[in-house]
Amino acid sequence: MHLVDTTLFYAPHSGGVKRYLHEKRRSLAHTPQVTHTLLVPGASDALIAGGISTLAAPRLPHRAGYRWPLRRRAWRAALIALAPDLIEAGDPYLPALASSDAARQLGIPAVAFAHSDLPRLLGRYSGAAGVRAGEAWLRRLYARFDAVLAPSQVIAQRLAAAGIARVSVQPLGVDAEAFHPRQGVLDLRVQLGLPARTRLLLFAGRLAAEKNIPLLRAAVRRLGAPYHLLLVGGRDARRLDATTSMLPYEADTARLAQLIASCDALLHAGTQETFGMVVLEAYACARPVVAVPAGALPELVDDAVGVLAADVSAAALAEAIAALYARDRAALGAAARARIERDYAWPRVVAQQLDTYRALLHQPRPAALAGVAL
Structure with a gap:
């Protein structure tokens, strides 16, 4: 063929x-x-x-x-x-x-x-x-x-x-070997100039309007320290404010997997996702996901592997983030990885x-x- x-x-x-x-x-x-x-x-x-x-x-x-x-x-x-x-x-x-x-x-x-x-x-x-x-x-x-x-x-x-x-x-x-929890590093917070106790959340992808980046930033600002958002998808590496840092888009799969596996969770507020491949990449790295109930995200994010916000608002997203940290994130990550191996390996x-x-x-x-x- x-x-x-x-x-x-x-x-x-x-x-x-x-x-x-x-x-x-x-x-x-x-x-x-x-x-x-x-x-x-x-x-x-x-x-x-x-x-x-x-x-x-x-x-x-x-x-x-x-x-x-x-x-x-x-x-x-x-x-x-x-x-x-x-x-x-x-x-x-x-x-x-x-x-x-x-x-x-x-x-x-x-x-x-x-x-x-x-x-x-x-x-x-x-x-x-x-x-x-x-x-x-x-x-x-x-x-x-x-x-x-x-x-x-x-x-x-x-x-x-x-x-x-x-x-x-x-x-x-998803490539379940390239995106794997073993890709994580212990010093990402040091590289970003953040305290060791930082609760580090990540978004990776195009910083387009439909990704609702301002909503992500507003949710993390509501929580304040020790929460911090890392946006992987900009043009350069810089600190945007006290609660947000940016890194350039990573075409290198190994580096992207390293960043995802080195954070606590993926944060996603896109309202027009037809699927949400980055969610699978986070799961493959044994990282839970916090997302909004829009597009295809509710088909991928549930209580077994993350937290779905009550609605598409900064307040609801901040509440969902806080709820994630009240749960056993290691258990959520393990369940996410198991789901990938069962259903989504390429x-x-x-x-x-x-x-x-x-x-x-x-x-x-x-x-x-x-x-x-x-």
Whole structure:
């Protein structure tokens, strides 16, 4: 089987989708009779079957190195030239259109992975009209695909409610060896210039608006010393105020795992998470998580492995943080690690995906796919 993944959610400092693709490649490299190719935007055209292929696309200003593809025909031609047996599109934009074009021409299955929540994104700018427009676009787009994968129940339910068929849940995973409690170091507080008794919380990821960084900072400020928040995702290393420090984004998995494993817990207030891969990374490091009840986070965070705040507010989040420190954090971390080993290690997740792909390869494609034009 030659599998091609394609997406524009791929940049030098991009997050969960890129990690998913790289971990998938690493797992598939050890799978007999499977070849995996990526096709992503880059500075130039370079097709490498079994490698990371790129098509030239302009860089988006102030968007962490992301590029926006403009050449649908070139994208389709590149996919056809790679001669895949199955294509997975990881965004709802031009690469997805080109994927469905190429799949129809080749007579092969096309899978869409809903890594983003386009209707809610448009809704932030255009309200209910934006949500409706996003749902209408996804209905037309995903009708061209043989299957639609959602990383969480909440996204699967939203897609189904929008009238999208053939949706199934495919959770993401984590590298349980790279993210491991043994990666922790004892002197991180010293490195940060903090007292040894500091109750150190961490957030790792893009410092984007939907991550609600001001809410995280407000919650920790309400608690005051000895609580301290470490934000891993900035441009430089600096102290922001008495209760918050910042470190640059860590593309180095080993360093990111070290930081997570050296803190007490992960703190997450994102309201638009379609999955929340950093939560799994914290669990793999045997660290509990404090989160808000929004997006897919309630599917991952429960009383066995952390604390879910009562609502999305600084007061509720501060209360949840304090509640965490009143519990046995070592026991919570051990339960979190056990959950990863049972359900979310990448070999298990990728094996589940391969079952889906093989089923698609052995079944007739729905005739309706041929009649949808975009």
